[in-house]
Amino acid sequence: MKYKENIIVGISIGDLNGIGGEIILKTFEDARVLDFCTPVIFASVKSMTFFKNQFKSQINFHSINSMSQLVLGKVNVFNCWTEPIKIEFGKENTKIGAYAIKSLQAATKALKNDEIHVLVTAPINKHNIQSEDFKFPGHTDYLAQELEGESLMFMVTETLRIGLLTDHVPVKDIASQITPKLIEQKIDTVYRSLKKDFRIQKPKIAVLGINPHTGDNGVIGSEDDTVLRPTLQKIKESGKLVFGPYAADSFFGSNNYKNFDAVIASYHDQGLIPFKTLSFGQGVNFTAGLNKVRTSPDHGTAYEIAGKGIADENSFKEALFMGIKLFKNRFDYEYLTSNPLKKAPRNERKK
The missing domain is CATH 3.40.718.10 (Isopropylmalate Dehydrogenase)
Incomplete structure (x- = not known):
């Protein structure tokens, strides 16, 4: 896949009652992150606005209903649903689990279609995501089914x-x-x-x-x-x-x-x-x-601190930058193995 230097990173929202929304917002509060990637949060503007108000974030979202509307250099929110959702921090809820899967499925579809380059997944609750349509113990097993390799x-x-x-x-x-x-x-x-x-x-x-x-x-x-x-x-x-x-x-x-x-x-x-x-x-x-790059933080939903504004975003931020690095390394490797006498044209890449 060819790409521009500003890599498109899809982000699944995870469990809305957990710390996912908070650590995502904290990561992109630093506008310099947008020099390295263009994020697409798979959720809804209504849900992200709730988080923005809860955590007093200054981020301005760009709402999109299709990937063709994406704007590079902005924090894009892909609307996976339009209805309002009752978010209750720290509570396990099967309805919330269903929205986590909606987000994951939409993000995975974009990844398979090469509309995003990297997928970063916020934490889910492995119990409340289970349903007749989703019977996987977590992200890894679902992605193993959907992607090649x-x-x-x-x-x-x-x-x-x-x-x-x-x-x-x-x-x-x-x-x-x-x-x-x-x-x-x-x-x-x-x-x-x-x-x-x-x-x-x-x-x-x-x-x-x-x-x-x-x-x-x-x-x-x-x-x-x-x-x-x-x-x-x-x-x-x-x-x-x-x-x-x-x-x-x-x-x-x-x-x-x-x-x-x-x-x-x-x-x-x-x-x-x-x-x-x-x-x-x-x-x-x-x-x-x-055949695609997916990363996530090394922790779970952290219900016990959700909504309190004290969640540490460092692991999510590491997952974001690691995903970018892995994608670039993989691109260079595949280019060089198919063109062994050439250098990877990093400055000439295009999406």
């Missing part, structure tokens, strides 16, 4: 990247889901993302064990010896710099993670607990492996 939850900062073999899976089902095929697929997705999205020529990847102490030679489980180690050896023989399995309990405390370009955890909490401990408020959830 093999999705992977990749938690990233400038210095730390953690991918997951399994994500929203009950603990009792983790070991049975980790198969040689899954391991190869996830490592390949991380490897390709490190090269394409992060411009790392020869990625070095660490993999954490499934069981405590990687099974202690079968005393605490056999999966590390029978499934994980043989698969990692096979991947090494293909030429990838993949190491492990490492015992997860000491891997981060010893700073061993600093020796690698990415770490792959076996399951959700094994990866996200250290990630959020080391980088909370600065981390970004990037859905790697898809």
Whole structure:
């Protein structure tokens, strides 16, 4: 996709009763952000005006009903609905969940149609979004269905990247889901993302064990010896710099993670607990492996502080700028791999 320097970033509003509206407004209060991107908030002007009044924002919205009406350099609001909505901060509400999905679906459609370059998703409530028409545990699974590629939850900062073999899976089902095929697929997705999205020529990847102490030679489980180690050896023989399995309990405390370009955890909490401990408020959830760039902040709806004006927008802002950076890196990579003797014409790009 060709683009102008001012990248168009679509933003799904998330749970209207959470902190999404507040952190979005706080991010764009600094007008300099518009030098880097043109935002399109998928919600409604009525809803965004409610947030503007609640948080005493000075932002002027440009209301649009189709992407053809977008104005570069403005904070555009795409009207996904026109009716007024009763917003009650901090309350879980299935009707509010339905509006979060309306926003996500409209933003995803624009992403698929190349009307936006990047998608940044504000937090949703995974419980109140469930319906007969939407039965996904979260953004990642929905986007994996709608977009091309093999999705992977990749938690990233400038210095730390953690991918997951399994994500929203009950603990009792983790070991049975980790198969040689899954391991190869996830490592390949991380490897390709490190090269394409992060411009790392020869990625070095660490993999954490499934069981405590990687099974202690079968005393605490056999999966590390029978499934994980043989698969990692096979991947090494293909030429990838993949190491492990490492015992997860000491891997981060010893700073061993600093020796690698990415770490792959076996399951959700094994990866996200250290990630959020080391980088909370600065981390970004990037859905790697898809044919489009999607990022989100590393936190949830934060009902307990919603509406109070004290939400920290830094993780959302990091998600915004990380999405822009990843899109540019991916554009350059694809251009250079298809034109190996040329430099990416950054100053000549057009939408």
